[in-house]
Amino acid sequence: MAATLPGRAKHALALLAALLVLLVAPPAHAAPGGDDEGGSKTLRAQLESAAKGHLQATQKLEASKKRQVELKAALKQAQEKSAGLEGRVKEIANRSYRQGRFSTMAMLLNSSSPDAFMDRMLRLDQMAQVDGHALAQYEDAVTVAEKATKAIALEIKEQQKQVTVLAKKKQQAESALAAAGGGAVAGGFINANSPLARPAPRNPDGSWPREGCTVNDPTTSGCITPRLLNAYQQARAAGFTHYTSCFSRRDSGEHPKGRACDFAAAPGGFENVNATGSDRTYGNNLAAYFVRNAGRLGVMYVIWYRQIWLPNTGWRSYSGSGGPAATHTNHVHLSIL
Structure with a gap:
């Protein structure tokens, strides 16, 4: 009886270790989290004001x-x-x-x-x-x-x-x-051959209607705006079908408003590594797709691989501090008006 206890103890310890690994290691599908998504709260507010003001003036x-x-x-x-x-x-x-x-x-x-x-x-x-x-x-x-x-x-x-x-x-x-340590003119991600998206509805005067978080988010159990749903659906119809997460509960930013999605560069989800090879090409093409269709989809800004695109600046350098989620090197971030 006593001889079998060490074996059982080892087996129990092995199971416990396995459980700890599962609990500590985030799943591949885990969405980038934290309130630093897209920079600080102040930076996001400034970028939103600048982008909205630009589009309204245009x-x-x-x-x-x-x-x-x-x-x-x-x-x-x-x-x-x-x-x-x-x-x-x-x-x-x-x-x-x-x-x-x-x-x-x-x-x-x-x-x-x-x-x-x-x-x-x-x-x-x-x-x-x-x-x-x-x-x-x-x-x-x-x-x-x-x-x-x-x-x-x-x-x-x-x-x-x-x-x-x-x-x-x-x-x-x-x-x-x-002020956030970026802003230099960057090469960006442009593709003149990107397919055209179906335009989101506008007001008769050409302005964007106000929208709330009123439709079911197909990527989570939350909600998103109709305009973001159109952008998500159009991206998938154009062949960008990698794992995506939109709504999430945070203290600030566009995600809790249902106006932002994170599109994983890797097919299986948000890997904690910088995208390379075909995954990076996928991200490049997706970012270029959103930029080409910015006027059709109501794009406020796009972030990918340490760069950000806004309608009034084009592609600029933009790098958060931290891992691939913070630097946006494992996913494309899209914010919609």
Whole structure:
């Protein structure tokens, strides 16, 4: 009996050691965690403000340019219409000057018969109606032209304002990245052959609608926004099917808002190593896909392999301190507006 105890003890210790390994070692699918995902809370807030401000200013600038084109077309049409009526207006003015009210009455009184009187009166009435219509059209055309000219001037001021906003937001993003030890212009991940994604819905004016965490996250038991769901689905349809995790409970960042996903570079999940070979190529292509479709998907920023892409800066250096999760060398991070 006593001889068998050491064997049982060894077996129990082996089982205990195995359990400890399983408990300590994170599974391959474990998502990058902590509140440092995407940098500090302050940095994330600055980047979000810069990206959102840039996109809002861009939308307003494009809308203003569109209105200016429409106003110029209206101005041209009004000017052409008024020019075409100028001859008619001059003719009416000259006739009124030559004849005046007395001559008009004389024409009626000199009628040879009651029928002739009525005929002349009807003709004068018709002429007055035609003249009145022509004068009204001319006045309307001139008014439209004047209003269009003033509106174009206002649109030019609006465009100048938005260009200033764009410059400030770009500086804000660059300053925030520089304060975090990054921000240098980087080579980035660009692929002109990346497939085009199906655009997410926009408001009639071209802006992005406000969205909450209202749809089920297909990668976790949490929730995400409809716009992020579209980005996730479009990425998978384009062939990017490696393990992905979106919603997670954290103190800050986009993940708890349902506006961010982490896409593992390795097929099996988030490995605690820097991606190399085909895994790194996969990450390069996925990052390039999101950048090419940023305007279609509503991308706020993309982080991959010590670089970050924002709509107002392009690819810049960006490196957190720590392992592959913090430096984003084992997964592509996507944040959606």
